[in-house]
Amino acid sequence: MLTLLEQIDKGTLWRIPGGIHPPEHKSLSNQSEIARLPLADHYLVPVPGVGENCTLAVKAGDTVTKGQPLTLGEGFRYLPVHAPASGKVIAIEARASNHASALPVLTCVIENDHQEQWIDTVHAPLSPEQVAQMDNDAIISRVQAAGIAGLGGAAFPTHIKLKPVSDIELLIINGVECEPYITSDDKLMQEACDEIVRGIAIIHQLLGPKRIIVAIEDNKPQAIEQMSHALNRSQLPSHCARVSKIPTLYPSGGEKQLIQILTGQEVPSGAIPANLGILVQNVGTAYSITQAVYRNMPLIERVVTLTGQNIAKPGNYWVPIGTPVEHLLAAAQFKGDENSPVIIGGPMMGYMLPNVAAPITKGTNCVLLPSEQEVAPPSPEQPCIRCGECAQACPAQLLPQQLFWHAKAQEYDKAASYNLRDCIECGCCSYVCPSDIPLVEYYRVAKSALRQEAEEKKQAELAKQRFDSRTLRLEQEKQAREEKAKQAAERRKAQMTGSDKDAVAAAMARIKAKKAAQEQDQVPATTNIDDGKGATKPQDKVAAAIARAKAKKAAQKAKSEAPASTEPTESHQQATTANTGEAAAMSQKDKVAAAIARAKAKKAAQNSAEVSEASQGATQDEVQNLGQDAQETAPLSQKEKVAAAIARAKAKKAAQAESAHEAPPQEDAEGEQTATKASTPNATETEASSPEAIKKAKIAAAVAKAKAKKAQQANSEEQVAEPVATDEQAVQAVPADDPGAIKKAKIAAAVEKAKAKKAQQEKTGKEVAEQAASDEQAIQEAPVEDAEAIKKAKIAAAVAKAKAKKLAKAQAENPNNEHKD
Amino acid sequence: MSQVIIAIILLGLLALAFGALLGYAAEKFKVEGDPIIDQAEALLPQTQCGQCGYPGCRPYAEAIANGEKINKCPPGGTATMEKLAELMGVDPEPLTASAETQVKKVAFIREDECIGCTKCIQACPVDAILGTGKQMHTVITDYCTGCDLCVEPCPVDCIDMIPVGETLHNWSWQLNAIPVVNISEESKC
Amino acid sequence: MAFKLASSPHLSTKAQTRGLMFKVMLCALPGVLAQCYFFGWGTLIQIALAIAIAIATEAAVLKLRARPVGKTISDNSAALTGLLIGVAIPAMAPWWIAGIGVVFAILVVKQLYGGLGNNIFNPAMAAYVMLLISFPVQMTSWVAPSGAALNDLGFLQSLSIIFQGADAEQILAYRAGIDGVTMATPLDAVKTGLSTGLTLDEILAKASFSDGFGIGWAVIxxxxxxxxxxxxxxxxxxxxxxxxxxxxxxxxxxxxxxxxxxxxxxxxxxxxxxxxxxxxxxxxxxxxxxxxxxxxxxxxxxxxxxxxxxxxxxxxxxxxxxxxxxxxxxxxxxxxxxxxxxxxxxxxxx
Incomplete structure (x- = not known):
């Protein structure tokens, strides 16, 4: 048994299964030298990688030189594109792509100034000795910078292939060109064989393969001769490089098929040739490598075969990449009309171009313009008679008739089980099919459906992972928060020594005592209210009014007890905790979040009487808390405070849940008293406190104001001037030079305004001018020069507007259900 | 009499033997957990959107295993419904949602309107929204499952659900289904 | 663009199902002619009859199924089925044998399964088996003229036998008067012979094999x-x-x-x-x-x-x-x- 290399040296060839012999039609285009066509006025260079691995290096209006890179990118997978001509970038926009779908892609449109001004990095050719001294990285970076992609059609970045993961033993230079009509590689081999061989030598220098085979089909005798001579002339060791003449058979130019012909090995399904130690490069790619390494010349033009009977001047042309196909058609005298097909690539694997404005790309080796005699319009599909000719022709030894059967029935997973993904879409099966079934089209549809399915599966998997980790994270955060809250509460208990705290504690104690009393005898304890009156008179009045309003409301809604309505409050509170937890570092955010949470609690409060109590509890607690904050400021961190507040609110709620049915009015009154009490010292003490404390105070004041407003709405007969006055007091008390505080105030005011609006909608009969006036006041009081604050206020206003809108919608939908928004 | 005893003994032995065999088989081919739930979950699109009325895909999969209807997953579309029907051995039913909701969409935040309230961030079940308080938010399109959950909480209505467009990557070779537009007339060059 | 976009490949062989089927029928010609030579005009009549009924049935069913009639008929598959049934049934079988067989083949075996390409069974053979089981007498009456007697039964006579339902006895009498050759096929003869205890040599030595009858089948x-x-x-x-x-x-x-x-x-x-x-x-x-x-x-x-x-x-x-x-x-x-x-x-x- 000979080793593989010995067999290769002997020139042994293997047979591939299947394959066909379509009419070649190569003489149409291979009669003349590679020529040039007049340059186009506009070039279209697609930049599809922008946003993925690179950014645009130019913008519309820039002047570019020929060969200038249009994108900037990093990473090994990045492949630059270059301006094919000097001129001006007139647009960077979506244009039709050179693709079977012609879907638009981002494209640089370059207006050619016909100056042919090259970028200055391109230099005179180096000598082979100089190139031999370059190190591998330098060569590969030149290849990458030149933007070289496989010119055989697949357009895979060449520099990636030149840095394979495994050792390359065999280098195959693909000059097979088995597709009918195409002669671009054939002509290139005849005319530029030395450059190609130099390119081969560069790859040899990079990878040091044991053998190099230039594979050419036996229908190109001149190319075989030229390449043999060039190899003999070259520096390459003579034992290692040879030209291999392979029998003409379509699709022996396919990478996998060529490997099978030359080595008898099969590339395992899903693997790449490099896994076998084999590298396949197209001759055109070898040529471009030479240009890039010797001259630092980017890949901006390639040989394109223009052929078919619908064109007056068929032949091979050097075409700048980016030339619109319609320009080529005009230059080569296209004879067809707009209904004549334009095929990019050969007749077997090429695709019809729906839009001739699309540009030539790096992978475009042929533009075929066939007459109707050459490529007939597809005849209607007939039923498959399972003749099995397709299976005989299939070079991948698939069962096309089974694939077709399943693909047509859209049983894509079954089609996949018949190895659909190993189909190379060579078209042999469709070619031999007596029933004119467009098999390849079915496979492509099935493949893309499978691809999409896989993509969706991946997406689903990702989504699930992210969902799970999010759930886990929330759970952990919740636990951490609870832990902290517990600690903070303990600490606070320990610190409760100061007189202010004593007062609060006393208030709390009173509330609790009262509750206990209520539970016992259920007697309305009016004396408690009297007790409260002793503290400060105006606030007391307000509190009483509020209490009355609340009581009324509660009475109204007592009938429809909504047990579920506690849930929203709970969730809002959770939201609040989430907010605070997430932004531990940001005190500002904390506050806003707290405000939002409060607002939400309020909203919930409107939903039902039960909830209103609960939320009031929460709110008043927060206010209390804030009051405390204002007084103590330093020792506790923001977050802890908020957490403590929440904890307390919860405790309160629990307490309320117990005594919910028993005499809510008293409790409300008590709560309000406490709240007002808490806020009043704030207002008075702010001047002495730190700016932070001032902020707190303001927020508290705002909340108080909001409550007052609500009370006013609930019972318009009540006197409201006082609370507003208190608010005004609070606002005025703030030093005007504290922009942060002002901002806060504004936000608070805006939130309040929003609520007011809502309330207005709910209770249309109420007088709202007053509120509006006070809002205006609040806003006017802020220093006008604080642009930021104004913006914030505006945003707040926007929020309010949005809410109002939503509410209006809800009302329109269900006038009776006005609290649901 | 002895025949009867022999018969009884024989039958008893047989019963023992088969019992042992069955017991062994039950042990050997034991199935861990309820694979139906896992299978059903694998079929669901994992958008975690809750449109089925369950708080996520796993709960819905569990519900399906317990006899819940299979047609409550709009993001999965008819294909998912059919697969579920096959899995559960029930007849396919038309989806509860309209066809319009079955188009794959992703969320898009109109960034100049975003006020940075973080509400959408909290609503997103897959953490696909990036941003922080008072800062503009944006959607990481690759992670977005199109569940719609962020739209409702937005206080300024700045989130749109945009259908995923056709690109060169997801184009499905529906050759003559493409509405062929003659772009050359519209373009300027 | 008005042209219909087509997926690659854009080339195709000229081979078409229609041509394929037609060529198969042409290739059956030598056998058909040989059969005619040995069995008389009846074979041709049966073939023509079967093809005609096959096409008519196919057209009718396609019409019922709302499929393109002309195009599907022109794929020649129905004609080929008719041909195969025509050569498979005895030359002098009554016309309704061919009729029933062909209708069964096209209607039940082929079209009910979804038409060309979807049938599980070979229509011609399924029909043949159906006929063989249902009408064993008619299906085994291979009235076999000797080579020399080809023209004894004229075209019109054959026609009248097939269509006017002359029963086998009459034909036999008629035939017996001419050359008295038995009418069993060689395989039949062997089978019967073996079942009666004769050895193969003895059977083969019998007249039916010696005077060209067996040869006839071999030629066909x-x-x-x-x-x-x-x-x-x-x-x-x-x-x-x-x-x-x-x-x-x-x-x-x-x-x-x-x-x-x-x-x-x-x-x-x-x-x-x-x-x-x-x-x-x-x-x-x-x-x-x-x-x-x-x-x-x-x-x-x-x-x-x-x-x-x-x-x-x-x-x-x-x-x-x-x-x-x-x-x-x-x-x-x-x-x-x-x-x-x-x-x-x-x-x-x-």
Whole structure:
């Protein structure tokens, strides 16, 4: 048994299964030298990688030189594109792509100034000795910078292939060109064989393969001769490089098929040739490598075969990449009309171009313009008679008739089980099919459906992972928060020594005592209210009014007890905790979040009487808390405070849940008293406190104001001037030079305004001018020069507007259900 | 009499033997957990959107295993419904949602309107929204499952659900289904 | 763009189902002519009748199924089915035999399964089996004129016999008056002979084999063989099925003959009598109902050969191709499923 290399040296060839012999039609285009066509006025260079691995290096209006890179990118997978001509970038926009779908892609449109001004990095050719001294990285970076992609059609970045993961033993230079009509590689081999061989030598220098085979089909005798001579002339060791003449058979130019012909090995399904130690490069790619390494010349033009009977001047042309196909058609005298097909690539694997404005790309080796005699319009599909000719022709030894059967029935997973993904879409099966079934089209549809399915599966998997980790994270955060809250509460208990705290504690104690009393005898304890009156008179009045309003409301809604309505409050509170937890570092955010949470609690409060109590509890607690904050400021961190507040609110709620049915009015009154009490010292003490404390105070004041407003709405007969006055007091008390505080105030005011609006909608009969006036006041009081604050206020206003809108919608939908928004 | 005893003994032995065999088989081919739930979950699109009325895909999969209807997953579309029907051995039913909701969409935040309230961030079940308080938010399109959950909480209505467009990557070779537009007339060059 | 976008490849062979079917029919011509020579005008009449009914039935069913009639008819598959039924039924069988058979083949076996490409069974053979079971007398009355007597029964006479329902007795009387040749097919004769305890040599020594009757069948088979070879040459069929059938039948028959020459027909007799060549080249190769892969076809053919031998030797019917083909049709999807070729890049271990 000979080793593989010995067999290769002997020139042994293997047979591939299947394959066909379509009419070649190569003489149409291979009669003349590679020529040039007049340059186009506009070039279209697609930049599809922008946003993925690179950014645009130019913008519309820039002047570019020929060969200038249009994108900037990093990473090994990045492949630059270059301006094919000097001129001006007139647009960077979506244009039709050179693709079977012609879907638009981002494209640089370059207006050619016909100056042919090259970028200055391109230099005179180096000598082979100089190139031999370059190190591998330098060569590969030149290849990458030149933007070289496989010119055989697949357009895979060449520099990636030149840095394979495994050792390359065999280098195959693909000059097979088995597709009918195409002669671009054939002509290139005849005319530029030395450059190609130099390119081969560069790859040899990079990878040091044991053998190099230039594979050419036996229908190109001149190319075989030229390449043999060039190899003999070259520096390459003579034992290692040879030209291999392979029998003409379509699709022996396919990478996998060529490997099978030359080595008898099969590339395992899903693997790449490099896994076998084999590298396949197209001759055109070898040529471009030479240009890039010797001259630092980017890949901006390639040989394109223009052929078919619908064109007056068929032949091979050097075409700048980016030339619109319609320009080529005009230059080569296209004879067809707009209904004549334009095929990019050969007749077997090429695709019809729906839009001739699309540009030539790096992978475009042929533009075929066939007459109707050459490529007939597809005849209607007939039923498959399972003749099995397709299976005989299939070079991948698939069962096309089974694939077709399943693909047509859209049983894509079954089609996949018949190895659909190993189909190379060579078209042999469709070619031999007596029933004119467009098999390849079915496979492509099935493949893309499978691809999409896989993509969706991946997406689903990702989504699930992210969902799970999010759930886990929330759970952990919740636990951490609870832990902290517990600690903070303990600490606070320990610190409760100061007189202010004593007062609060006393208030709390009173509330609790009262509750206990209520539970016992259920007697309305009016004396408690009297007790409260002793503290400060105006606030007391307000509190009483509020209490009355609340009581009324509660009475109204007592009938429809909504047990579920506690849930929203709970969730809002959770939201609040989430907010605070997430932004531990940001005190500002904390506050806003707290405000939002409060607002939400309020909203919930409107939903039902039960909830209103609960939320009031929460709110008043927060206010209390804030009051405390204002007084103590330093020792506790923001977050802890908020957490403590929440904890307390919860405790309160629990307490309320117990005594919910028993005499809510008293409790409300008590709560309000406490709240007002808490806020009043704030207002008075702010001047002495730190700016932070001032902020707190303001927020508290705002909340108080909001409550007052609500009370006013609930019972318009009540006197409201006082609370507003208190608010005004609070606002005025703030030093005007504290922009942060002002901002806060504004936000608070805006939130309040929003609520007011809502309330207005709910209770249309109420007088709202007053509120509006006070809002205006609040806003006017802020220093006008604080642009930021104004913006914030505006945003707040926007929020309010949005809410109002939503509410209006809800009302329109269900006038009776006005609290649901 | 002895025949009867022999018969009884024989039958008893047989019963023992088969019992042992069955017991062994039950042990050997034991199935861990309820694979139906896992299978059903694998079929669901994992958008975690809750449109089925369950708080996520796993709960819905569990519900399906317990006899819940299979047609409550709009993001999965008819294909998912059919697969579920096959899995559960029930007849396919038309989806509860309209066809319009079955188009794959992703969320898009109109960034100049975003006020940075973080509400959408909290609503997103897959953490696909990036941003922080008072800062503009944006959607990481690759992670977005199109569940719609962020739209409702937005206080300024700045989130749109945009259908995923056709690109060169997801184009499905529906050759003559493409509405062929003659772009050359519209373009300027 | 107004042109219809088409996926690659944009080239196609000129081969069309229509042409394929037509060429197959042409290749059957030598066999048909040989049959005419030995059985008289009746064969041609039956073929013409069967083809006409086949096309008419197909057209009617397509109309009912709201499918394009003209285009589907022109694929010639119905005509080919008609032809095969025409050559398979006895030349002097009454016209309704052909009628029932063809209608059954086209309507039930082919169109009810979804038309061309979707039928499980070979329509012609399914119809033949149906007729054979339902009308055994008419289906086995191979009134066999000797070579010399070809023109004894004129075209019009044949026509009148087929259409006016002259019963077999009359024909027999008529025929007997002319040359007195028995009318059983050689396979029939062997079967009957063997069952009456005669050895093969004795049977073969009987008059029916000596004076050209057996020769007649052999000639017909040779003619079909020639047609089949032409088909192979034109690549209308692939070699695997036919070769496998003949080889398998030959091997089985040889073994049987070697074991017991007195009670088993020799391999040559097997190969050149009955419907062997017709079935091997024209019937079993029907791609729709056969296995599709190379190895699958070999197995499919070998299976038919084996079944034919078994039924001929041990079954109740003298000839067995119809049964064997139908049984193999049943196995074809199974065979296809298990003998998938190893696709490129997939290692042999599976």
């Amino acid at each position: 088979n040779l003619a079909y063989l020639a047609g089949g070879l032409v088909m192979l040459k034109l690549k209308l069929i692939r070699w695997q099925i036919s070769t496998a059938i003949l080889a398998s039948l030959f091997v089985c028959a040889s073994i049987g003959y070697l074991l017991s020459p007195d009670t088993h027909m020799g391999p040559l007799l097997h190969l050149f009598s009955g419907a062997t060549m017709l079935a091997a080249f024209f019937i079993a190769t029907d791609p729709v109902t056969a296995a599709t892969s190379t190895r699958g076809r070999l197995i499919f053919g070998a299976l038919i050969g084996l079944l034919v031998y078994l039924i001929r030797s041990f079954g109740g019917y003298p000839d067995a191709f119809a049964f064997a083909v139908l049984l193999a049709n049943l196995c074809a999807p199974f065979i296809d499923y298990y003998v998938k070729p190893r696709a490129y890049g997939h290692r042999a271990s599976r």
